[in-house]
Each structure stands twice: as C-alpha cells, then as structure tokens.
Amino acid sequence: MHVLNEKEEIELHMRPAFVAFFAFIFAVGMGAMWEIFEFGMDQFFGLNMQKTGLVDTMWDLIVDTIGGGVIALLGYGYLMTAGNESFLEKWIDDFIAANPRLFGREREGGAGPPE
Numbered sequence: 001m002h003v004l005n006e007k008e009e010i011e012l013h014m015r016p017a018f019v020a021f022f023a024f025i026f027a028v029g030m031g032a033m034w035e036i037f038e039f040g041m042d043q044f045f046g047l048n049m050q051k052t053g054l055v056d057t058m059w060d061l062i063v064d065t066i067g068g069g070v071i072a073l074l075g076y077g078y079l080m081t082a083g084n085e086s087f088l089e090k091w092i093d094d095f096i097a098a099n100p101r102l103f104g105r106e107r108e109g110g111a112g113p114p115e
Contacts, residue, residue: 016079020072027068031061 035057038049050056096103 016076019079020076023075024068024072027071028061028065031064031068035060 035050038057041047041049
C-alpha cells in the first residue's frame with residue numbers, strides 16, 4: 001500500500017493512520033490464516049503442528065497481534081515523519097561512519113586500506 005501511495009502516476013493518497021491500521025489487520029489476518037493451516041494439517045495429515053492445541057494457538061495469535069501492533073506503530077511513525085531523517089536512518093549512518101572498514105570506506109583524513 002505504501003508503494004501505491006508514493007507513486008505519482010497513481011492518484012491515491014492514503015492517510016498514515018489508515019495504512020498503519022491496514023498493516024495491523026493484515027498481520028493479524030495472516031496469523032489467523034496460519035493457525036487455520038496448522039489446524040488443517042493436524043486434522044488431515046495427523047501432524048502435531050499445534051502442539052498443545054488451544055494454548056499454542058492463542059499464544060501464536062497474541063504474539064501476532066503484539067508484533068503487528070508494534071510494526072504498525074513504527075510504520076505510522078515513519079509515515080508521519082516522511083521527508084525527515086528517521087532515527088533508524090540516523091543510527092545506520094552513524095554506525096557506518098563509526099565502522100568504515102566493514103563497508104569498504106575510508107575515514108576522512110585517515111589512511112586507507114592496504115593495497
């Protein structure tokens with residue numbers, strides 16, 4: 001959805017709250033579909049994918065919901081600050097600057113890698 005929202009050729013402007021809500025619902029829906037798949041495999045093929053049954057299913061859905069909520073909130077924050085440098089971009093830039101040897105870069109004013 002974010003990609004469609006950012007294409008200039010497509011006249012579509014979704015609010016960040018809607019995109020975050022959709023991402024949350026999509027994550028929880030995919031988790032529910034996975035649990036249905038596990039149930040089907042257990043019933044039709046005699047597997048033990050659900051391990052402890054209802055308890056496993058409920059914990060999986062709880063974790064799906066928490067994970068989807070965290071990612072939706074982070075995505076909402078990103079969309080609200082689009083155009084600004086995010087904390088993640090700043091952290092990555094700082095990490096690369098502090099560790100140039102890991103990325104094949106030379107420090108400014110320093111000796112380069114041996115040739």
